[in-house]
Amino acid sequence: MIQLEKVTVRYPKANEDAIKNLSFTLNKGEFVCVLGRSGAGKSTFIRTINGLQPITAGSIQVLEKNYYDLRLEERRKLRSRIGMIFQHFHLIPRLTVRQNVLTGRFGKKKPFQNLLGLFTAEEKALVQHYIERVGLLPFADRKVEQLSGGQKQRVGIARSLMQEPDIFLGDEPVASLDPNTSRSIFRLLQSIHNEKKLVSVLNVHDVSLAKEFASRIIGLNKGEVVFDGTPSELNSKTYEMIYGSDEH
Amino acid sequence: MIWFRKRHLIYFVILILLTWISMDLTNFDLSKFIQLENMISFIQRSFIPPDWSILPFLLRESFVTLGMAFLGTVFALLIGIPLSFAAAHNTSRHYFSYQSVRFFLSGLRSVPEIVFGLIFVVVIGLGPFAAVLAILLHNIGVLGKLISELIEAADKGPQEAMKSVGATHRIGNLFSIIPQIWPNVLSHYFYRFEVAIRTSLVLGFVGGGGLGQQIFNQYQSFYYDGMAVSIIVIMVLVICVDMFGSYVRKRII
């Protein structure tokens, strides 16, 4: 579902590549965790998948489409099939949980329908369903500012679910949450993943979470893949390749 | 010299120098304040007691003044918001339109309302409509600029989230930015509304109608006890608008 071939990204004015020559295929049903020190290129990699980050070289095929062959409108449509959640949730302030979740639908509708809030009865039912799915039904009409971090991330997840995505991305989705909350968010992500048969790609810095939930782990170091395997293949040697010996 | 550097001393000297030059240029003369008694006796003689009989008339005129300030600023806000998206570097789509809208806004801003007012009074005739247009044009420039700065400072996160759900550029910006900046937009708006009330008074002096014109007429015909009532009405008006503005801001934030 996602194929990268020698994908390289270099930021303007940087004198090193943020990611170098990444090549691999991510298949339907894989729950991928990406590990690496900060600055290893994890965020950059995740963002190339939905085109938030343009690539400098190589090619990337997502859902049978080459992103860079598409016109702007088609890119937008493709992106609407890829859900993404963020470390700092990136919810829309002052709006309620329900309103925030509805914005997940924006990529599937015409601008004037979004502007005027013209959602179909099915869509309204879907919102209700997904708010319930993430366990926020009692908070559906609260403003998102009043929620805890874990609850905010659940709103983020529900918003992505409204996209009815084929791919789920997460850029350190639990990095601002406590360990218990993190685990419960991962459990939710995993059950949604299995239910909807997605490809999920999530950055984590907590190795134990990756070991517990991932079906595949990709380790990045200085923009290069240094590990690609199952959690059981992670050992102290591979661990050192990913994180290096010098702690910082 | 722990808290200050030598450079600060130079700034201080420059400041003193500028103050001194400005005093010279403006004939600043504290000794004239000795004539303060004159002013007090002038107020006592002419303003007191105010002629309350014209209050109902002035209240009607004050609605004209409020109307001018309101219409001018509300239209300025409605036109200024879309322009400000074009004038903010993170939401404008083309460098050329970005620069030209910014240039246009600063052009509008650089012309004081009184100058617009003088022109419109000639072009479209005496009366409040000329004043509304003058307030409108100047405030498009001011609000457009202020709001574009709010847009530039808005948190990028929600914008990224809207992009990643596949929202169009416009819808994404609208939803991710407006809710964030709305309280500050209102804050700027109410301040500009308050300023516009005072401006509309000055515009009244050049024939823009409303309370300002009444004050000017009263002044010219030595009808000082009527003018005293006008001044009181204005003060009450500005205080009320200010209180209403803070009430709305508190409700929203």
Ligand SMILES: Nc1ncnc2c1ncn2[C@@H]1O[C@H](COP(=O)(O)OP(=O)(O)O)[C@@H](O)[C@H]1O
């Ligand atoms: N917007 C940017 N402009 C320039 N360099 C960047 C930018 N974002 C990230 N980088 C650089 O790219 C490299 C990879 O960053 P990132 O993908 O954010 O790593 P990670 O998410 O693993 O911490 C780092 O060296 C970082 O400094």
Ligand SMILES: [Mg+2]
């Ligand atoms: Mg990162």
